[in-house]
């Protein structure tokens with residue numbers, strides 16, 4: 001693509017209250033993208049930046065891909081919107097029927113939302129309503145995990161385990177508890193793929209169940225691989241053990257696959273990668289490759305049938321969004337699925353993973369690097385923090401890498417990487433070489 005025109009930084013930055021951004025700092029030194037194509041962004045000052053993060057873990061097919069662009073353009077001109085309740089349009093049914101093929105039976109129904117946060121709220125509400133519909137109305141408690149991220153709505157921050165996302169917002173949902181996280185560098189530093197040690201952390205669920213009694217617990221929600229809190233990869237056997245404990249106590253297991261869904265691990269969903277089948281799977285991001293907001297919740301046949309055959313007042317789920325299964329989002333998703341399928345992208349991560357892993361682990365030994373970890377096409381480099389400044393080193397690395405033309409993401413002092421699934425080996429080398437240069441010079 002031709003280099004886009006340089007665009008002057010606008011002089012009207014004040015009114016936009018930016019999300020998850022230190023606004024005052026940003027507005028002094030703004031970073032603006034004006035164009036994207038394939039693996040790259042272009043900045044307003046005319047620089048090309050290699051996308052090492054697929055936007056925010058979402059642009060899995062790369063940017064401005066023709067099938068997606070055309071599908072969206074065609075759809076807006078043809079049917080811009082259809083009422084979401086008591087009405088439908090063909091593409092919503094076509095999309096649902098195609099999507100359920102990516103998950104094993106019995107996960108064969110999908111409820112559409114507009115984001116990961118909405119998918120989480122939907123799954124939590126379905127869990128509680130399902131227990132009630134099958135005559136187990138005392139099962140209302142929800143169990144999340146420390147260092148879990150499940151979006152920013154009240155349900156999501158309640159089951160989530162990030163102190164800053166919770167502590168400013170009042171008393172949150174009642175009846176929520178957390179199991180411990182699985183991150184353990186004392187035993188698992190510099191692991192390639194799934195860590196060897198820590199399956200026993202799943203037993204913490206037994207502790208919480210003993211505390212509250214299984215008859216009060218509706219569901220457990222975890223990210224198979226926690227992304228936003230720094231790429232926490234489950235130890236071997238951990239997720240299987242969670243499934244066993246949930247089965248033993250008749251508790252639903254929800255996988256939040258907002259990041260891991262749609263090829264991130266080299267399989268369509270993490271369900272297949274870890275060979276563990278939960279009762280619900282949330283998704284968003286990669287469903288439309290980030291082009292139009294959309295999310296979804298996959299549920300088992302049993303959950304769906306319980307509502308459809310349950311007491312009369314439950315046959316309808318009293319939940320939904322004006323934009324559930326929005327026609328333009330459905331078109332974007334269908335164009336995205338076509339691209340995944342035509343280019344084999346949902347399994348491309350598995351082919352590239354060995355190269356990705358070897359390349360990333362060359363960063364071991366550079367200053368301040370206390371861990372390198374990877375799974376599928378996700379990677380993380382954890383840095384030793386400057387005492388009292390727990391985010392400074394990684395954020396400096398982010399700014400330096402951006403200046404050098406590579407987009408990375410940081411959380412605390414962890415650098416997270418999740419490139420579009422179309423990345424080439426040369427581009428993997430470029431990311432790693434840039435990071436090596438940045439890390440060598442980091443104070």
Ligand code: PMP
Nearest residue numbers: 115116117149150151256258259
């Ligand atoms: N769940 C997980 C696991 C996520 O990673 C995210 C976003 N990073 C969300 C939920 C929230 O998604 P959204 O920002 O689309 O609301």
